[in-house]
Amino acid sequence: MKLILFDIDGTLLHSGGAGKDAMIRAFEEVFGVRDGFAGIRMSGKTDPGILREALQRAGLSWDDEAVERFKRRYFELIGEELRKPRPAQRLMPGVKELLEALRAHGDVVLGLLTGNWRESGFAKLAHFGIDHYFEIGAFSDDSENREELLPFALQRLRDQRGLELPARDVWLVGDTPRDVACGIVHGARVLGVATGEYTEDDLLRAGATSTKPDLTDTSTIVKLLTEEPGGNGADD
Numbered sequence: 001m002k003l004i005l006f007d008i009d010g011t012l013l014h015s016g017g018a019g020k021d022a023m024i025r026a027f028e029e030v031f032g033v034r035d036g037f038a039g040i041r042m043s044g045k046t047d048p049g050i051l052r053e054a055l056q057r058a059g060l061s062w063d064d065e066a067v068e069r070f071k072r073r074y075f076e077l078i079g080e081e082l083r084k085p086r087p088a089q090r091l092m093p094g095v096k097e098l099l100e101a102l103r104a105h106g107d108v109v110l111g112l113l114t115g116n117w118r119e120s121g122f123a124k125l126a127h128f129g130i131d132h133y134f135e136i137g138a139f140s141d142d143s144e145n146r147e148e149l150l151p152f153a154l155q156r157l158r159d160q161r162g163l164e165l166p167a168r169d170v171w172l173v174g175d176t177p178r179d180v181a182c183g184i185v186h187g188a189r190v191l192g193v194a195t196g197e198y199t200e201d202d203l204l205r206a207g208a209t210s211t212k213p214d215l216t217d218t219s220t221i222v223k224l225l226t227e228e229p230g231g232n233g234a235d236d
Helices: 018-031 047-057 064-082 095-105 118-127 150-161 177-184 200-206 218-226
Strands: 002-006 108-113 136-138 170-174 189-193 210-212
Touching (some): 002 136, 002 150, 002 218, 018 047, 018 064, 018 118, 047 064, 064 118, 095 218, 108 150, 108 177, 136 150, 150 170, 170 177, 177 189, 177 200, 189 200, 189 218
Parallel strands (some): 002 170, 108 136, 170 189, 189 210
């Protein structure tokens, strides 16, 4: 049995800026600061980490009650922003075909490891009709530190399926060096996909087990993600 955990933004889909725009609107409403995320690079970061950075730039302190109000408003706004016409909004190439093939394999559990809060992450997946593929998840609700998320996914696998898997039987699929780091720190394997801001060379330098330019090579990727550890799955 293998646990395969996918990042969301830049790996499975591109929201076309819907998530950022919803955050900007919520931040202005709750904290009174316009364009509060200007200049903040979001790729690979967790949502609470991004919010903390915006608060610091605005000279504001973290206040739990205000943060909860921000989150509630953000969750309300993200659906509205996703429904707006956005030319860049799309599923990444090969995603549905790969998810279907992995689900049909029978010896894998599909899940998520993402910097999104759970509610907003699933809002994005549902907008593209792929939310039903994912059984297990670890989200930034669990920890602001992305490198702490994998144990939450493994615990949920134990709780929900009664399965105890070692980290070597886990694959993470992501598009940033932060995705790579949060897998290798626990001994998991990582498939880096160059569908975001980073190249295959960038992801290999970060320590990815293997890389692909995207997720379109369904049969090769399924073989890679379902093979036993130590198999010859690395790119030539």
